[in-house]
Amino acid sequence: MDLKNLFSPGKIGTVQIKNRIIRSATWAAKATNEGYVTDNLINLFKDLAEGGTGLIISGYIAADPSGAATHKMACLYDDSYISGQKKLVKAVHESSEVKIAAQIAHTGNGAFIFGNTNFNPVGPSPMINLVLNKPCRELTTEEVRQIIKNFVDTGRRAYESGYDMVQIHSSHGYLLSDFVSPFTNKRTDEFGGTYQKRTKILVDIYNQLKDELDKNFPIIIKLNTKDYLQEGLRLDEGKKIAKILIEAGYDAIEPSSGRYDLKFSKRKTYPTVMDKSGENQNYFLQNVKKLNPIMRGRPIILQGGIRNPLIMEEFIKENIADFIALSRPLIYEPDLPNRWKNGDLTLPLCTNCNGCLTVAATDTAYCVVKKKSEEK
Ligand SMILES: Cc1cc2nc3c(=O)[nH]c(=O)nc-3n(C[C@H](O)[C@H](O)[C@H](O)COP(=O)(O)O)c2cc1C
Numbered sequence: 001m002d003l004k005n006l007f008s009p010g011k012i013g014t015v016q017i018k019n020r021i022i023r024s025a026t027w028a029a030k031a032t033n034e035g036y037v038t039d040n041l042i043n044l045f046k047d048l049a050e051g052g053t054g055l056i057i058s059g060y061i062a063a064d065p066s067g068a069a070t071h072k073m074a075c076l077y078d079d080s081y082i083s084g085q086k087k088l089v090k091a092v093h094e095s096s097e098v099k100i101a102a103q104i105a106h107t108g109n110g111a112f113i114f115g116n117t118n119f120n121p122v123g124p125s126p127m128i129n130l131v132l133n134k135p136c137r138e139l140t141t142e143e144v145r146q147i148i149k150n151f152v153d154t155g156r157r158a159y160e161s162g163y164d165m166v167q168i169h170s171s172h173g174y175l176l177s178d179f180v181s182p183f184t185n186k187r188t189d190e191f192g193g194t195y196q197k198r199t200k201i202l203v204d205i206y207n208q209l210k211d212e213l214d215k216n217f218p219i220i221i222k223l224n225t226k227d228y229l230q231e232g233l234r235l236d237e238g239k240k241i242a243k244i245l246i247e248a249g250y251d252a253i254e255p256s257s258g259r260y261d262l263k264f265s266k267r268k269t270y271p272t273v274m275d276k277s278g279e280n281q282n283y284f285l286q287n288v289k290k291l292n293p294i295m296r297g298r299p300i301i302l303q304g305g306i307r308n309p310l311i312m313e314e315f316i317k318e319n320i321a322d323f324i325a326l327s328r329p330l331i332y333e334p335d336l337p338n339r340w341k342n343g344d345l346t347l348p349l350c351t352n353c354n355g356c357l358t359v360a361a362t363d364t365a366y367c368v369v370k371k372k373s374e375e376k
């Protein structure tokens with residue numbers, strides 16, 4: 001087979017994954033308004049599991065009521081959410097040998113972007129949200145400590161729900177990435193200032209989660225390593241932050257970059273988390289290459305506009321990345337990995353139009369291009 005390496009098993013921590021294809025976290029807007037799992041959400045995960053992906057990372061799941069602003073976002077900040085999450089995980093595990101990670105998050109100052117404009121957002125510092133021109137309130141030190149505890153409790157609930165690992169969401173202008181970036185974090189307490197202090201929240205979450213859980217339960221992170229802003233996070237500093245996280249013990253890193261508020265207020269920044277340009281493929285490759293030397297053998301996950309299976313194969317073969325993560329192509333074609341495995345190596349049908357994200361804000365995240373073609 002041409003894709004021998006892409007379809008070879010890999011490991012994150014002690015968890016064996018049947019191939020190197022990951023579904024990057026994708027909020028589906030299919031939970032109830034209160035954040036409970038629905039049959040629609042379960043069916044989406046079943047389709048992905050049956051489609052051949054090795055590890056599915058859930059859409060972002062709220063770890064705290066103050067961080068659940070996104071439209072129909074799943075929540076896990078109290079025990080009432082566990083039974084629904086258990087059903088979802090069971091459906092994935094039953095349908096095939098697929099592993100599933102819970103991505104846990106706090107929407108922070110990103111609160112207004114895809115949802116409730118009445119939300120009172122919080123952040124490391126009182127920054128204006130660039131899309132809606134509304135400010136967020138600065139968290140007190142005590143509140144930061146409480147949010148760390150809520151991440152830990154949510155991780156424990158993910159474990160109890162049967163997830164194979166958790167991913168901490170520190171990307172895209174949501175709360176944790178705003179702590180890491182000097183653009184949004186102007187604090188003077190233990191959680192702000194030097195890059196080490198701005199990273200403390202991520203180290204504290206890791207250490208407290210490890211103390212709480214089975215030591216073999218992997219904790220991975222999606223990490224903004226660059227803001228594309230003069231006064232923001234630069235890749236050199238992103239690398240130093242990643243090094244701290246690997247030394248703390250994080251089991252894998254999925255580098256990302258960019259902020260949704262900058263993207264939607266049209267204050268550039270390209271390449272961003274969802275680049276539309278078809279030519280601009282693999283746009284976080286430079287981040288992955290930069291971080292490779294500090295990984296100490298821990299897996300690195302390449303995501304962001306990666307589309308060609310032969311290039312994926314090459315990256316895995318050359319040890320440039322250990323896993324490849326896809327989001328939009330799997331919205332259009334949840335069975336894309338099987339299609340490639342069965343020998344049809346044509347590119348994904350997804351056109352990178354970002355229509356799925358636009359409709360998710362008021363409906364659910366479906367592929368508008370596919371829907372149109374089915375209606376013809
Ligand atoms: C509808 C939609 C929802 C997304 N939700 C999340 C999310 O919950 N968490 C996250 O880290 N990234 C999220 N992303 C970003 C993707 O995980 C990914 O980083 C980005 O789309 C680039 O990968 P791609 O080019 O393969 O789509 C979302 C993307 C889309 C299109």
Ligand code: SF4
Pocket residue numbers: 328329331332349350351352353354355356357366367368369370
């Ligand atoms: S709506 Fe556009 S970006 Fe989203 S999956 Fe469909 S083709 Fe891809």
